[in-house]
Structure formats: structure tokens, C-alpha cells
Amino acid sequence: MQSDGKRPMIEVRNLGKAYRMGEEIVVALRKIDLKIERGEICCVFGASGSGKSTLLNMLAGMEPPSIGEIFIDGVDITKLSENELSRFRQNNIGFIFQSYNLMQMMTAAENVALPMVFCGIDKARREAAARSVLKAVGLGDRINHYPTQMSGGQQQRTGIARAFVTKPKIIFADEPTGNLDTKTTKEIMDMMVGFAKKYNETMILVTHNPKLADYADRIITLSDGEITGDERIRHDEK
Ligand SMILES: Nc1ncnc2c1ncn2[C@@H]1O[C@H](COP(=O)(O)OP(=O)(O)OP(=O)(O)O)[C@@H](O)[C@H]1O
Numbered sequence: 225m226q227s228d229g230k231r232p233m234i235e236v237r238n239l240g241k242a243y244r245m246g247e248e249i250v251v252a253l254r255k256i257d258l259k260i261e262r263g264e265i266c267c268v269f270g271a272s273g274s275g276k277s278t279l280l281n282m283l284a285g286m287e288p289p290s291i292g293e294i295f296i297d298g299v300d301i302t303k304l305s306e307n308e309l310s311r312f313r314q315n316n317i318g319f320i321f322q323s324y325n326l327m328q329m330m331t332a333a334e335n336v337a338l339p340m341v342f343c344g345i346d347k348a349r350r351e352a353a354a355r356s357v358l359k360a361v362g363l364g365d366r367i368n369h370y371p372t373q374m375s376g377g378q379q380q381r382t383g384i385a386r387a388f389v390t391k392p393k394i395i396f397a398d399e400p401t402g403n404l405d406t407k408t409t410k411e412i413m414d415m416m417v418g419f420a421k422k423y424n425e426t427m428i429l430v431t432h433n434p435k436l437a438d439y440a441d442r443i444i445t446l447s448d449g450e451i452t453g454d455e456r457i458r459h460d461e462k
């Protein structure tokens with residue numbers, strides 16, 4: 225579906241998630257209402273256990289909510305069948321993980337080409353696109369390296385290339401720099417946010433690092449499964 229440019233990229237209504245643990249019910253998210261516009265870079269902050277990953281996983285269609293609606297560019301993903309949802313994810317969503325989640329038996333190029341397999345793109349085009357995105361993240365000389373032959377920063381660059389290669393509408397990143405040193409964190413953040421801005425993609429980034437707020441247009445704070453802060457940042461103030 226084409227965006228009309230006016231509706232929010234993400235709209236969440238009365239979203240809740242509870243997990244049953246034997247006799248006990250753990251409420252991870254409650255009554256979340258949220259609108260995120262196209263091109264916004266949002267940072268999600270909150271203490272450990274506040275529901276950040278749960279929120280991200282549900283917005284990305286990786287986990288179903290217990291209650292509520294999630295519209296992604298106008299499509300209620302909670303109403304899609306499993307097949308429709310995986311196709312929707314492949315075409316619209318990129319995800320960057322803290323621990324990279326690369327396939328260990330695949331080279332950097334094969335990892336980056338993987339999401340395109342499911343989009344029905346032929347092999348030659350997949351390989352060319354993977355090489356080109358790997359060059360764009362500065363890994364032109366690591367194309368045939370396996371994850372174990374790369375540094376953490378290089379593995380995360382591969383993860384970024386894999387997330388961006390299908391030109392998704394939204395990039396989700398859950399603690400993408402959690403395992404990286406300060407210098408590499410800056411390189412990775414500059415790269416992710418740079419790509420998102422260049423292609424007007426929406427980015428939702430979970431982090432514990434308060435310094436990363438500098439990259440955000442908007443800061444959302446979660447406490448005990450609820451949104452307790454939602455602040456737009458003006459970058460034009462000096
Ligand atoms: N699969 C699950 N089964 C049961 N409870 C879960 C499950 N996943 C998450 N929870 C609970 O939901 C709450 C929110 O977890 P979540 O992983 O979203 O927190 P988080 O904010 O991402 O924390 P962290 O900063 O440590 O990553 C926690 O209390 C957690 O124990």
C-alpha cells in the first residue's frame with residue numbers, strides 16, 4: 225500500500241502485553257497509545273524490564289500483542305495471517321539486534337543477501353545489492369568473511385547492511401551498540417542514523433546509553449510497561 229504521506233508511519237492503540245508464567249501473569253506493556261511519523265528517529269529509554277524490547281518486538285510484528293491494534297503505514301498488522309505478516313515484515317521492516325544475529329555459516333555477503341531471497345529477487349541482483357550495501361557500510365574488503373572473522377563493529381555493520389538492503393519503511397534497533405566501545409558506538413550510530421535520514425526512513429531505537437539521545441528527534445520513556453515520557457527534540461536550537 226502506498227503512503228498518502230499524512231497518516232502516521234506507526235499508530236498504536238490501547239496496546240497491551242501480558243505473559244503467563246504458570247500461575248502468575250506478568251504484565252509487560254499496558255495501554256500504550258503512540259503515533260510515530262515518517263522519518264522520525266525515536267529513542268526508547270527505560271529501566272531494565274520496563275517493556276522496551278516487548279514493545280519493539282510487537283511493533284515489528286515479531287510477537288503478537290495480548291490486546292490492542294498496531295497500524296504500520298495504515299495496515300493493522302495484528303489482523304494479518306502468519307504468511308501475510310512475514311511477507312509484510314520482509315517488505316517493510318528492518319531489525320538490528322544487540323548481538324547482531326548473523327548466520328554463522330554464511331559470509332557477510334550471504335547474510336546481507338538473505339532478506340532478499342524471500343522478496344523473490346534473483347541471485348545475481350541479490351549478490352550485487354549485498355556487495356553494494358556492504359561497500360556503503362565500509363566493508364567492501366570483508367564481503368567474503370564469516371561473522372567469526374569479523375570484529376563486533378564489523379558484524380554490526382553487516383547487521384545494518386542486512387537491515388537496510390530491502391529499503392524498509394521502518395528500522396527497529398534493540399540496543400544496537402550495547403556490545404560496542406564508545407568509538408565504535410559513534411561510528412555505528414552515525415551510519416544508522418545517516419542512512420535513515422538519507423532515505424527518510426523511520427527509526428525506533430532502544431538504548432540504555434543517554435548519549436544516544438543526541439541522535440533522536442523524539443525520546444519516549446517507558447516505566448513498568450507504560451509510556452511516562454514523550455518528548456520531541458528541537459535540533460535547530462543552539
Ligand atoms: N517471554 C516472556 N515470558 C514472560 N515474561 C516476559 C517475557 N518476555 C518479557 N517478559 C517480561 O516482561 C517485562 C518486560 O521485558 P522486556 O524484555 O520488554 O524489558 P526491557 O525493557 O527490554 O529490558 P532490558 O533493558 O533488560 O532489555 C519483564 O518483566 C520481563 O520479565
Ligand SMILES: [Mg+2]
Binds near residue numbers: 277278398
Ligand atoms: Mg530489552
